[in-house]
Amino acid sequence: MDDFERFALIVNGPALFNAIVTAIDLDLFRFLEESPGRQMSEIAESLEVEPSKLRVLLFAICATGLVKKRGEGYSNSALASDFFAKAGQDSWSRILPGWRALYYPAFAHLTNSVKESRNAALDAYPGSEDTLYARLQRDNVAEALLHDAMSAFTLRSLPSLLQKMDLGGCRRLLDLGGGDGTTALALVEMYPELQVTLVDLPSVAERARDVNDHERIEVLSGDAFALTFDEEFDAVLCSHFLEVFSPTQILSILSGVRHALRNNGRIYIYGFDPNDQETRGVFSARLALYLTTLATGNGMTYPAGDYETWLIESGFVDVSSSRGLPYEHGLTQGVKVDSLG
Numbered sequence: 001m002d003d004f005e006r007f008a009l010i011v012n013g014p015a016l017f018n019a020i021v022t023a024i025d026l027d028l029f030r031f032l033e034e035s036p037g038r039q040m041s042e043i044a045e046s047l048e049v050e051p052s053k054l055r056v057l058l059f060a061i062c063a064t065g066l067v068k069k070r071g072e073g074y075s076n077s078a079l080a081s082d083f084f085a086k087a088g089q090d091s092w093s094r095i096l097p098g099w100r101a102l103y104y105p106a107f108a109h110l111t112n113s114v115k116e117s118r119n120a121a122l123d124a125y126p127g128s129e130d131t132l133y134a135r136l137q138r139d140n141v142a143e144a145l146l147h148d149a150m151s152a153f154t155l156r157s158l159p160s161l162l163q164k165m166d167l168g169g170c171r172r173l174l175d176l177g178g179g180d181g182t183t184a185l186a187l188v189e190m191y192p193e194l195q196v197t198l199v200d201l202p203s204v205a206e207r208a209r210d211v212n213d214h215e216r217i218e219v220l221s222g223d224a225f226a227l228t229f230d231e232e233f234d235a236v237l238c239s240h241f242l243e244v245f246s247p248t249q250i251l252s253i254l255s256g257v258r259h260a261l262r263n264n265g266r267i268y269i270y271g272f273d274p275n276d277q278e279t280r281g282v283f284s285a286r287l288a289l290y291l292t293t294l295a296t297g298n299g300m301t302y303p304a305g306d307y308e309t310w311l312i313e314s315g316f317v318d319v320s321s322s323r324g325l326p327y328e329h330g331l332t333q334g335v336k337v338d339s340l341g
């Protein structure tokens with residue numbers, strides 16, 4: 001793709017993005033999966049939409065390359081079949097409605113956020129708390145949309161975590177900011193001896209108990225800045241968590257994590273990992289903008305090198321990272337060693 005094609009795709013992206021989510025709403029991809037090669041009139045009848053409106057939508061979706069037109073017949077591309085037509089929990093059909101409802105309206109406030117140095121898009125959510133996560137505790141519908149999208153995206157990026165994080169011999173793991181328990185459930189299913197303690201905000205903890213209930217997952221309402229664990233865990237996982245905070249806040253959380261870990265316990269930090277120069281990574285860049293304008297006003301998708309620096313500063317040893325994982329992800333780890341021992 002040359003520079004102009006890339007530019008054209010980006011500036012027209014918001015409209016095309018919405019066309020894709022509308023196609024998801026109408027079940028277009030699933031219909032074409034079951035009935036490939038159907039003509040416009042047949043699709044309009046089945047989806048119960050006016051043919052002239054469907055014509056516009058199909059034009060836009062064909063322009064994205066997600067639907068192919070051969071003669072008068074429409075069919076899913078291979079990517080649309082894989083990403084949208086399957087009913088799995090990791091389907092992009094679960095991810096994009098949340099992006100539309102929460103992420104994309106927020107980006108219109110980016111200029112104010114940058115100029116005023118605050119997450120200006122948060123003004124659209126009632127409450128006085130300074131993060132989206134805290135304010136969503138009173139909005140069940142929006143919170144469900146956010147966590148559905150996060151859970152599905154987490155499932156997409158989970159295989160690399162499961163492959164790179166070795167919890168053999170680990171009995172007790174703390175999943176900090178563990179969300180709805182999607183990762184915790186995958187971990188207890190993979191490690192039959194593992195007991196996970198998930199800590200998140202009260203309404204999210206309640207959601208985790210509802211949707212990912214398991215006898216070896218203990219869900220606690222709590223605040224990562226006020227952990228009271230005392231050398232109880234063999235490992236602590238921060239998955240897509242530290243990136244929502246500022247460096248100062250991260251150092252404060254790492255201090256609590258150190259207290260929570262036993263001697264020789266290990267911390268794992270998993271999430272987006274742009275290149276060191278911070279010039280590449282469109283998923284990471286989008287998330288950094290969302291954190292800035294809406295979620296916390298503080299965080300950023302930090303390169304793994306930043307986490308390594310903060311771990312060393314916090315007294316962890318054997319610090320290392322696996323980088324270049326799918327979806328621009330990286331895994332950084334370090335070991336707690338008692339200063340006295």
Ligand SMILES: C[S@@+](CC[C@H](N)C(=O)[O-])C[C@H]1O[C@@H](n2cnc3c(N)ncnc32)[C@H](O)[C@@H]1O
Binds near residue numbers: 224
């Ligand atoms: C981006 S989500 C990550 C969820 C999950 N770990 C994953 O990988 O999908 C960040 C999570 O941090 C939680 N969170 C935010 N502030 C928190 C705090 N102060 N203490 C504990 N959890 C917090 C949010 O409620 C949310 O579930």
